[in-house]
Amino acid sequence: MTEELSLMDLERQLLAAMYRIASVLNNSLNYVESADKVLKLLHDDCRLKCGLLTLLDPEQQSLTIKAVHSPMPNDATEQKRVHYKVGEGIVGEVLRQGSSIVIRNLGSDLRFADKLALYDYEKPFICVPLKNSRATVIGALSAQPPNVDDQTLTLLTKFLEMIANLVAQNVQLAFQVESKQKQLVDERDGLRRQVRNNYSFRNLVGHTKVMRQIFEQIRLVSRWDSTVLLRGESGTGKELVANAIHYNSPRANNPFIKLNCAALPDNLLESELFGHEKGAFTGAVKQRKGRFELADNGTIFLDEIGETSPAFQAKLLRVLQEKEFERVGGTSTLAVNVRIVAATNRNLEEDVANGEFREDLYYRLNVMPMYLPPLRDRIQDIPELADHMIKRLSKTQQRKLALTDPAIRLMMGYHWPGNVREMENTLERASVLSENGVIEPELITFSHMDTPTPHKVMPHSTAEISKPSPAYPAHNGHSSGMNKDDMDEREMVIDALERSGWVKAKAARLLNMTPRQIAYRIQIMNIEMKQM
Numbered sequence: 001m002t003e004e005l006s007l008m009d010l011e012r013q014l015l016a017a018m019y020r021i022a023s024v025l026n027n028s029l030n031y032v033e034s035a036d037k038v039l040k041l042l043h044d045d046c047r048l049k050c051g052l053l054t055l056l057d058p059e060q061q062s063l064t065i066k067a068v069h070s071p072m073p074n075d076a077t078e079q080k081r082v083h084y085k086v087g088e089g090i091v092g093e094v095l096r097q098g099s100s101i102v103i104r105n106l107g108s109d110l111r112f113a114d115k116l117a118l119y120d121y122e123k124p125f126i127c128v129p130l131k132n133s134r135a136t137v138i139g140a141l142s143a144q145p146p147n148v149d150d151q152t153l154t155l156l157t158k159f160l161e162m163i164a165n166l167v168a169q170n171v172q173l174a175f176q177v178e179s180k181q182k183q184l185v186d187e188r189d190g191l192r193r194q195v196r197n198n199y200s201f202r203n204l205v206g207h208t209k210v211m212r213q214i215f216e217q218i219r220l221v222s223r224w225d226s227t228v229l230l231r232g233e234s235g236t237g238k239e240l241v242a243n244a245i246h247y248n249s250p251r252a253n254n255p256f257i258k259l260n261c262a263a264l265p266d267n268l269l270e271s272e273l274f275g276h277e278k279g280a281f282t283g284a285v286k287q288r289k290g291r292f293e294l295a296d297n298g299t300i301f302l303d304e305i306g307e308t309s310p311a312f313q314a315k316l317l318r319v320l321q322e323k324e325f326e327r328v329g330g331t332s333t334l335a336v337n338v339r340i341v342a343a344t345n346r347n348l349e350e351d352v353a354n355g356e357f358r359e360d361l362y363y364r365l366n367v368m369p370m371y372l373p374p375l376r377d378r379i380q381d382i383p384e385l386a387d388h389m390i391k392r393l394s395k396t397q398q399r400k401l402a403l404t405d406p407a408i409r410l411m412m413g414y415h416w417p418g419n420v421r422e423m424e425n426t427l428e429r430a431s432v433l434s435e436n437g438v439i440e441p442e443l444i445t446f447s448h449m450d451t452p453t454p455h456k457v458m459p460h461s462t463a464e465i466s467k468p469s470p471a472y473p474a475h476n477g478h479s480s481g482m483n484k485d486d487m488d489e490r491e492m493v494i495d496a497l498e499r500s501g502w503v504k505a506k507a508a509r510l511l512n513m514t515p516r517q518i519a520y521r522i523q524i525m526n527i528e529m530k531q532m
Helices: 002-026 031-045 075-079 089-097 150-198 209-221 238-247 266-274 310-322 348-353 359-365 375-397 405-412 419-433 484-499 504-510 515-524
Strands: 049-057 062-068 083-085 101-103 125-131 137-144 228-231 256-260 299-303 339-344 368-371
Touching: 002 031, 002 150, 031 049, 031 062, 031 137, 031 150, 049 089, 062 089, 062 137, 083 089, 089 101, 089 125, 089 137, 125 150, 137 150, 209 238, 209 368, 209 375, 228 238, 238 256, 238 299, 238 339, 266 310, 310 359, 348 359, 375 405, 375 419, 375 515, 405 419, 484 504, 484 515, 504 515
Parallel strands: 228 339, 228 368, 256 299, 299 339
Antiparallel strands: 049 062, 049 137, 062 083, 101 125, 125 137
């Protein structure tokens, strides 16, 4: 009767220990950390000493130690560098046969490989497999009980098998989460690389002097956190430049948040930028973070900044000056580390003079102004731009598209009031109308047929925009009629041709152009080719 009570007491003790072990495993997905605690509970509460957890390394096809409980310091257990091959020792044998092994007297079993110098040869030894949902062995759990009768040893073996099932589930879940996290990290890194490629300098097209100045400015301002104000007509690529500034800056791995300030009224714009607290106004059913808060440690792009009202500009000024704000309906002040890039197509100097734009905000934004030229002021970039756009359209439509020389000459004679955006639309419209993928002049239709639309005059800057140059200089054997920028580019092309022995393909490589692009420049700049 005493032996039955003792066995019942052990069962109750093991049941209580299983509850504690299950709680430990449920509280963490770090199976190594959890296993250390589980092995200690087995040692302290379950009469199962020197617990050992090994997991299968699929590449090496061996069991490696992940956790071991040793009451005495041991170099081998601390370093956890011990491995068991398939069939090596009792642990390796469990991996091979996939079932539990119970030894009454450890010293009498020749399979035992004493790699850890932990176990008592005069006592029993239990090793049970860990199996996944497909009943495949993924590890082994071992421990040494005291000298007990067969019934108690059987009870301890079944208990250790149940613990092994719980540990196996924890390990599988941890592996799945780890695999999913790695997949997400790889996907995130892949998307970051894709975005960086999309907004790298390779996607900023143009070889005219004014565009080379813009590219150099982007390269310089990207390094620092100075506020940038992008100026230029609608459709000149201000958002593309803002992307290039962010994704080539030290903040590239942090958020890039965009907001069109002209798209929302003042009351919604304030909530959108600064966020709001729950109950701040009708419909504010929960707290909401604003764009500035979301852009912390990154960049925020405020497009159409000139369309905001003076009342809102006063609220925006504090954020730009102090980098702090309160949510709508809130009282606590939030600080953010944000780089500001703003854009406008308005003449802010005129708006300041008319009282439509705050002067203090103008000076706060106008730290690093960049003026993007209209397309009509860089006609020589049209062949290169067209080639870039046709390649993108070919990828989108999954077919080969081609633009004929007469079509390009027609485009170079147009004034492009809608700038690059209008050119993109024109080429897409022509590609849709082309059945065979070849875009001829008759397929190209312009939004404004004859007269150019007046444009806003932008103030002068270090990147001063040149006067429009004629699309077709007169073929009179010299360069009269060209402006200074055209003359500079003409000299650059002639220099490249001379260095390459007047071979167009070699000169194109020197200028980082295609042969087709340099051929257009030779034609429109009236360069006489020499015969070598």
